[in-house]
Amino acid sequence: MRTVTKDTITQAFLGYMAPDTDPRLREVLTSLARHLHAFVKETNLTHAEWEKGIEMLEWAGEISDTERHEMILLSDLLGISSLVDMVNMVPGGTSSSVLGPFHISGAPEIPIGFDMKRHFPGEVLLATGVIKNAAGTPIEGARIDIWQTAPNGLYSSQDPEQDTYSFHGIQTTGADGRYAFTTVKPVSYEVPTDGPGGALLDATGRHAWRPSHLHFIVKANGYRTLVSEIFADDDPYLDEDAVFGVREDLVMQYAEHPAGTFPAEGFELSGKVDGPWLKAEFDLVLTPG
Numbered sequence: 001m002r003t004v005t006k007d008t009i010t011q012a013f014l015g016y017m018a019p020d021t022d023p024r025l026r027e028v029l030t031s032l033a034r035h036l037h038a039f040v041k042e043t044n045l046t047h048a049e050w051e052k053g054i055e056m057l058e059w060a061g062e063i064s065d066t067e068r069h070e071m072i073l074l075s076d077l078l079g080i081s082s083l084v085d086m087v088n089m090v091p092g093g094t095s096s097s098v099l100g101p102f103h104i105s106g107a108p109e110i111p112i113g114f115d116m117k118r119h120f121p122g123e124v125l126l127a128t129g130v131i132k133n134a135a136g137t138p139i140e141g142a143r144i145d146i147w148q149t150a151p152n153g154l155y156s157s158q159d160p161e162q163d164t165y166s167f168h169g170i171q172t173t174g175a176d177g178r179y180a181f182t183t184v185k186p187v188s189y190e191v192p193t194d195g196p197g198g199a200l201l202d203a204t205g206r207h208a209w210r211p212s213h214l215h216f217i218v219k220a221n222g223y224r225t226l227v228s229e230i231f232a233d234d235d236p237y238l239d240e241d242a243v244f245g246v247r248e249d250l251v252m253q254y255a256e257h258p259a260g261t262f263p264a265e266g267f268e269l270s271g272k273v274d275g276p277w278l279k280a281e282f283d284l285v286l287t288p289g
Helices: 009-015 023-043 047-063 070-077 080-088 196-204
Strands: 124-133 143-147 168-172 178-184 213-219 226-232 255-257 277-281 284-286
Touching: 009 023, 047 070, 047 196, 070 080, 070 196, 143 178, 168 178, 213 284, 226 284
Parallel strands: 124 277, 124 284
Antiparallel strands: 124 178, 143 168, 143 213, 213 226, 255 277
């Protein structure tokens, strides 16, 4: 097209695609171009504004590395990560929630009853539940990747004082489908604000806080992989999560237990917990895939 105008540029872009372009790629790019071009026209976007947007994307690339993924954080803060979760959810299973930018691959295998708290201060939390299908049948051989922040609100990839896989581990379920481990009670924390994500929050008057949670990735043969989180029902940021990750079915309640009642066997901390402790029992339901 020799003469391209603001009214014909979208069609020109679409017309430049080769006939053998992958159909799904064509569908996605067609919708993306239409919405982006409409956005520019609707807002009368200025050169300075577009340059500012490009600067933010470049900044996100510059600040990212193998342990920090600022583009994921921006996706989270804009609600895109959660929206992708929502449109891809299959009814009948536990809701998915954001992966976040701080998951580390290759976490060590940990046995049922393993203690992730170790020397860290804070309340002992016994977390347990069953990995099952929608019919309620436990799933044997499910692999559950677990991670969380330390009591200082930092993930191990953010904190040079922590071991690489501090508060990370992978359990494999037995015939009963159960996972179980001890850890420290999770805390609310702020997402990083020293990059473009923080600049976005500042510009819009938003806070950076996330409610306390445990992360899970659950994989099992014949089932869709579940990426999710569980949240405490008493967290002050439950109704205003900076990355929009809370779902109604992912909220659980801590059960408080007095001193002297911790299980006498089955856990690495059995016989070692002198004070009161907490329990979080939460089942995770997988859907066929």
